[in-house]
Amino acid sequence: MIRINKNESPLRPLSAAQLATLIQEASFNFYPDDEYERFKAAYAKYYNISAAQVIAGNGSDELIQKLMLIMPKGPALTLNPDFFMYQAYAAQVDRPIEFVDAEPDLSFSLERILQRIDEVQPAFFIMSNPHNPTGIQYSTAFLQAISDKMKAIGGYFVIDEAYLDFGESYELTMQPHILQMRTLSKAFGIAGLRLGVLISTQNTIQQIQKLEHPYPLNTITLHIAIYMFEHPEMTTDFVNHQRQLALKLRQMFTDLVSDIMTVYPSSTNFVLTKGDAAHNLGRYIKSNGFLPRLYDEPLMADYVRYSIATDEQLDELKELIKNWRSQYDLSKNT
Structure with a gap:
């Protein structure tokens, strides 16, 4: 079964030979005293920010959990639906969490937020931006209005940018109450190594570092991540390939089925579909060797989501959709 249900990367950023060399060179019998700072410096240079603005963790999940612990007393607020782990980590630490409910089409009213x-x-x-599960990227003006409102009430604004490398870059002036969360699990293809990043002003990052472990990341993860960001041209080429796969996936659904089901415009590595035909297609694809995301949650019961795959797998998926479409059209005409 080809897994296209978890928004993972179908590709690895490094060859087997590169990985073998990095593992051999990693002194994993010693604590990684210098590697963490070296990674932060390389990552910061890649994005043209200061290393003092960066903290990393065991996936963005750990960083979400840290925020639930260290943010000032009071409830968290998020979108519904959004990344379910916001709720899970709030529950773990008994942080009250409230929601802004989506419109029937899963959009969100800025006025309502x-x-x-x-x-x-x-x-x-x-909130996630681009949004999970719709794939929609909200505008800078949209985010700025939320930022201004949170600043006015003395609260923080956390933007989960897990999929931003598939979308469009934007400029939001960094302030102490703004935190940008990122991950190397999606566009950078190292989900299994668990590496997430949080970016803010130096003073805000220093506050969060009060909860940081002495060695927050393991030696192997750090050596691989350092290599990737100290070889920016290689890494940018890899990310661009991922973006091409995402575009290929979106175009496939837009061209072949957008006239008979809702296909959400996406700035991510997945495509969300909705409707009876969407479920029919999802079941057909699942019966033919691909595993899409079929939702158990009542709010998402009408939806099916598809993540990127390799070029060859996407070609195979396209043929499956064409075959299903011919059968679907035939059934509608008889």
Whole structure:
């Protein structure tokens, strides 16, 4: 079964030979005293920021958990739906969490978000952008309005940018109440190594570092990540290949089935579909060797989501969709 249900990378950024060399060179019998700082410096240079603005963790999940622990007293506020782990980690640490409910089409009203911030007075507001599960990227003006509102009430604004490398870059002036969360699990293809990053002003990062472990990442993960970001041209080429796969996936669904089901415009490595035909297609694809995301959650029961695969797998998926479409059209005409 080809797994296209978890928004993972179908590719690895390094060859077997490169990995073998890095593992051989890693002194994993010693604590990684210098590697963590070296990674932060390389990552910061790649994105043209200061290393003092960066903290890393065992996946962005650990960073979400840290925020739930260290943010000021008060509820968290998020979108519904959004990344389910916001709720899970809030529950772990008994942090109250409130929601801004989506419109019927899974969009979110800026006016309603700002209203809910006034009502809830959250310690922090967290949302994914591009949004999970729709794939929609919200505008800078949209984010700026939320940032301004959170600053006005003395709260923090956390933007989970896990999929931003598939979308469009944007400029939001960094302030102490703004935190940008990123991951190397998606566009950079090292989900199994567990590496997430949090970016803010130096003072805000210093506050979060109060919860940091002495050695937050293991030696192997650090050596691989250092190599990737100290070879920026190689890494940029890899990310561009991932973006091409995402474009190929989106175009496939737009061209072949967008007239008979809702296909959400996506700035991510996945495509979300909705409707009876979407479920029919999802079941057909699952019966033919691909595993899409079929949701158990009542709010998402009408939806099916597809992540990127290799070029060859996407070609195979395209043929499956064509075959299903011919059968679907035939059934509608008889």
